[in-house]
């Protein structure tokens with residue numbers, strides 16, 4: 347299998363004194379969906395930001411497709427390493443139309459390629475096709491998340507980092523967003539690392555998962571095995587089974 351993301355003994359934090367990430371190692375293989383789970387404040391979003399380059403590692407390495415990109419800033423990673431990142435909040439421009447949001451996502455592309463990508467994403471996600479001219483502010487919560495996803499997908503990234511794509515969504519809408527994530531993995535072989543609070547739902551669409559605690563990996567494994575592990579169910583899934 348080809349490795350899309352390798353994180354090796356990564357330490358990072360926001361101040362000199364405190365390490366939020368305490369030597370984390372993980373891998374995402376090509377076209378895998380991997381979830382990052384764990385209690386509030388354990389460092390899940392910080393790990394995504396460190397992989398994306400918004401937080402600089404203190405030590406350890408981040409490799410994208412075997413290239414060491416630990417020292418690259420976020421804009422370089424997105425441009426030259428085919429990395430897409432969807433933050434938890436402020437992930438679309440509400441005042442702009444759906445089309446304009448997609449155009450901004452593809453601003454590095456030549457005009458013909460940008461147009462081709464918009465057509466491709468609209469065929470994958472018809473909900474966007476129907477609302478191309480509408481202001482993004484008029485979209486529902488689920489539609490906004492699909493737009494945020496599509497915007498990040500405009501440059502055809504090989505690796506996608508998603509920070510709580512289901513935040514604030516009702517269960518039925520959450521499934522639509524998760525379906526959209528599975529679809530892009532299946533259609534374009536994108537490798538996806540996703541932070542989620544909805545652990546049971548996230549495990550259902552994931553191949554593998556890492557459960558973090560206090561800035562370190564507490565448990566990892568295949569998603570179906572974690573879903574059926576009684577200890578995981580009691581400690582991390584609120585007692586819910588698959």
Ligand SMILES: Nc1ncnc2c1ncn2[C@@H]1O[C@H](COP(=O)(O)OP(=O)(O)OP(=O)(O)O)[C@@H](O)[C@H]1O
Nearest residue numbers: 360366384385386387388389390391392393541543
């Ligand atoms: N910009 C920041 N400056 C300083 N400390 C921060 C910053 N962002 C996060 N932290 C701290 O880092 C720790 C880990 O936060 P992080 O957001 O990575 O956790 P998380 O696991 O994603 O939590 P949640 O599930 O609640 O989103 C927390 O103690 C948080 O207060």
